[in-house]
Amino acid sequence: MAASLDKLQALEQWFKDNRIRYDARLIELRQVGTGYGVFAKKNLEVDQGLCIIPKDAVLSVRNCAIADTLESLEIDGVLGLAVCLMYERHMGASSPWSAYLASLPDFEPLPIFWPSSDLAELKGTDLATQVQNDLVLLQADYTAHVERFIECSGLPAEAFSYEKFLAAASLVSSRAFEVDDFHGQCMVPLADLFNHRTPTRTTPGEHVHFETDADVCMFCGTNGECWCDEVSDDGSEEEEIVDGELEGEGWVSEEEENDGEEEGDRRHQRRGRGSPSPPPLYDPEDWTRDPEEDEDFGDFDPGVDILELTVVEKCPANSEVYNTYGHHPNTHLLSHYGFTSPSNPFNTVLLPLPALLSHLAPPSLAPRLAFYTRIARRIVDKLESEHNDEEDEYDAEEELMDDLDDADAAEFLDADNTNIERDLTLTATGTASAHLRAFAHLLAVDEGTFAGFCDEPERFEGYLRQLDGDGQMKKGGKGSKKRKAGKKGVDVDRVVKDALRTIAADRLAAYPTTVEEDERVLKTLGKSTDPASLRMRHILVLRIGEKRILGRVLAK
Structure with a gap:
């Protein structure tokens, strides 16, 4: 418990050092079980701003120290992010994300880590076959891509073992967010502290929602005009550049780019324009900002591209503030995040x-x-x-x-x-x-x-x-x-x-037990939090949900 609180304090200091901000008048971070959660200190009202996260504080395949190597090997997406995570963990205290990484668990207890006795309890469920398929795909990815990365990078193989790859993949699966066209899937500090709640007819799922401008330059990440507008696919300049200015009619303004586009989830309020030159990779020796430069909450330079978290559903004081990871059945929740939701209306x-x-x-x-x-x-x-x-x-x-x-x-x-x-x-x-x-x-x-x-x-x-x-x-x-x-x-x-x-x-008929038998066993588990009991509870919730659906089909 004390170690977890120390990690939380170190994490909050890291937030301050890297201008990741939340309104401490409205919310606070607390330990929840073996992890953390966000709680309301006051009644939260719709449209209140709670958090601001600069995009340069996220961890992605674009801003980690091995970005060039990953790009040359064409390793991207969630696989590339898992390799990034392994590398930054290997760097230890010298990683710019060290305090954030220290706050994460070693791995997320997904079914791919379960003992064979627990996997046998999945017999008859949709997840039984999926776990085996997931392991086959993970092994294939490791052999085809991670081993090639180890060979080309010259980094120690023990830092990128298959076991560490599975651990990193489990954290990416359970915590990564899609940020924008440049960064793609990212580990987003602070955002991943908001736990999931499945919405029901009487209870909203999320109290908060993250927003950003996802439609940025896919080559340099700039939110607005950039040099990339004047560069062709083969990297050659299409227009003459004189004294740092772009000449000719090739310059595409933000208004022209968005002309005629439909409004949707990918279009949000612009928060300023970036530099016209591509941002350099970080220097591990000079990455952290000076804490004395701290500003008031929400007071950011117009050139800083950010993610914002805003209240979309009222939340009473002293209650946990929830996000939602999507409308998913328990099969997906358990395989990707390591938990289930009783009476999940999105079960299939x-x-x-x-x-x-x-x-x-x-x-x-x-x-x-x-x-x-x-x-x-x-x-x-x-x-x-x-x-x-x-x-x-x-x-x-x-x-x-x-x-x-x-x-x-x-x-x-x-x-x-x-x-x-x-x-x-x-x-x-x-x-x-x-x-x-x-x-x-x-x-x-x-x-x-x-x-x-x-x-x-x-x-x-x-x-x-x-x-x-x-x-x-x-x-x-x-x-x-x-x-x-x-x-x-x-x-x-x-x-x-x-x-x-x-x-x-x-x-x-393929399940080894009936729904009534599962319900009786579930009651005996009570509120036990030991790992074996938690796994069995998730198995029973999963089986009961599937059996109820099948029973409804037969009752029609």
Whole structure:
């Protein structure tokens, strides 16, 4: 406990040294279990500003000391960030992020670290296979990229062992934020102290939301005009530069860049303009700012690009202030962050693709798989997002089906199996997701109906609009009578419903225990916080959530 408090004090001093600020009149940092959390000292009101984080304080593949090496080896994204984290940990006290790194746990207790006895308890769940797949992918990344980095960098191999790679990857998985087009995925000090809460009908998920301008120069990170506007893709200057000024009409103003762009999540209020020259990599000997230069909260130079945290939901005094990591099922929360949320309204259950194909496979499978992956999925996405663009979205696919008559189904299964399976989910209410409904009906309709979809994809969109939430034809829908014919005179709605019920029953039978047995064991765990009990609690919450979904399918 004392060591954790010492680390927290050192972290807060590091925040001050690096101009990471939070309003100490409104919030405070506290120890929560083995980690930390943020708590309200006063009632928080919507639109109050709580935190400001300069972008040069984040840790990314762009500003770590090995940035050039990573770029030359084309190691980026979350993999590159994991390598950055290993390097900065290896640097110890000489790392500019040393106090921040010291506040982090050695690793996040994700299922990839669990003993085999606990992994056996995942039998029947969606996570059981995912853990094994994750480990295979992590080993492949380490062998292909991290070992090559060790060889090229000349750094000690023991600092970049596979075990340390897994530890770093777990921290990146559970803590990284997407910052902007330049930095990409980053470790963001202070931002990662706000814990997650899953929203429900009665409880909001997040009290706060982070905002920044993500649309910066992807080459130098400048927020505004920069030299990169005048440099072509091959690095040559397209316009003459005289006395530090850009000549000609190639200069693109911020207003011109944004002209006609839709407003969305990536567009936020501008906070000043950066220098027109690319920012240099940090010098470890002269990186930390002079603490005597401290300013009032929120008083930043207009040239400093920042992340801001603002209150979006009221939070009463003495309560923990939550962020949300997204609307995720417990499978995702446990595999990426190491925890679960009881009664999670975003829980899902995957239905195995082979099981669906065994019940609904048409005579010619490959064309339907191709139609789904290349056309139908986009139609579903369009309906889900409620976009009604006037232009024809399917023109590019008009010749798609011309050469599919002799296609090999295995080709599409090999190429798109994983992507298709991700779509085949049952929701927390026990209904098929929009993608599952579309895929199941696409398999079940007769050849003539499918041919019509291929000729005019808009017909498939119209077909989907007639389905209700359970994947059945809406009463009085335009296609209700025609659909009763189905293939070979079979009721397509009934075929799809029976197939989903049968598969759900098979999934439910694959668990080693019943939902009632799991609930009894969960009660016996109480509020124990030892690691073994915590793991078992997460397993039980995961299993109970999945079983309830499957039970709702069978009860319909």
